[in-house]
Amino acid sequence: xxxxxxxxxxxxxxxxRLESEPMFVHCCHCHDCQRQTGSAFVLNALIETNRVTILQxxxxxxxxxxxxxxxxxxxxxxxxxxxxWSEYGGVAPLRFVRVGTLDRxxxxxxxxxxxxxxxLPWITLPAAVPAFEAYxxxxxxxxxxxxxxxxALFAK
Ligand SMILES: [Zn+2]
Ligand SMILES: [Zn+2]
Numbered sequence: 619x620x621x622x623x624x625x626x627x628x629x630x631x632x633x634x635r636l637e638s639e640p641m642f643v644h645c646c647h648c649h650d651c652q653r654q655t656g657s658a659f660v661l662n663a664l665i666e667t668n669r670v671t672i673l674q675x676x677x678x679x680x681x682x683x684x685x686x687x688x689x690x691x692x693x694x695x696x697x698x699x700x701x702x703w704s705e706y707g708g709v710a711p712l713r714f715v716r717v718g719t720l721d722r723x724x725x726x727x728x729x730x731x732x733x734x735x736x737x738l739p740w741i742t743l744p745a746a747v748p749a750f751e752a753y754x755x756x757x758x759x760x761x762x763x764x765x766x767x768x769x770a771l772f773a774k
Contacts, residue, residue: 624673625720627700632675634702636715640665641764642756643717645728647737654682654692654701658738661717662704663726666771670703670713677702711771730754 626633640663651660677693680701684690688707694700704714717723731737731749743749748759757765 623720623722623725625702625715627675627695627698627702627719629695629698629700631697632677632695632700632702633673635671635673636663636665636720637669637671638665640715640726641767642760643726643729644714645731646733647731647735647741648733649736650682650684651733652736652738658741661723661726661728662714663717663720665713665715666767667705667711667713670715679705730759 621638623636624633625636642664644662644664645659646662647659652658654660676696678696679691679693682690682692689705690707691705692701693703693705695702700719701716702719703716705712706714717726720726728747731743731747732754733752734743734749735751737743748754756768760768
């Protein structure tokens with residue numbers, strides 16, 4: 619089984635590798651994600667920052683306004699501006715990697731759909747994947763191995 623995943627920005631200046639499977643994959647249908655991507659939803663692979671290796675290029679952080687007032691920064695290629703990942707809530711050890719920037723985005727399908735209350739009406743969600751009107755409780759949904767990884771992340 620493949621456990622490493624490579625990706626990059628649109629111009630090719632930024633290349634990165636995920637050193638393992640992510641802990642979980644969010645498909646977020648919230649209005650902020652729609653606006654920030656210009657699309658119907660965002661796909662975020664949640665993974666430890668120290669498992670994201672930048673192979674080449676540089677990213678620059680764009681601060682995003684949030685309703686909660688908690689910080690959200692999007693890291694973008696300094697050349698073409700493609701968003702490659704986010705840091706939410708000032709949690710530096712955790713990255714939300716944009717699955718669409720992977721070379722094989724099909725390798726990481728969503729494991730949860732969130733904020734479906736603002737999902738665009740023409741999207742039909744698969745019955746087999748959990749979906750929530752707003753956020754969800756990771757403790758009840760994540761596999762044990764992912765919860766262990768998350769615990770280790772916040773223990774530091
Ligand atoms: Zn680029
Ligand atoms: Zn969202």
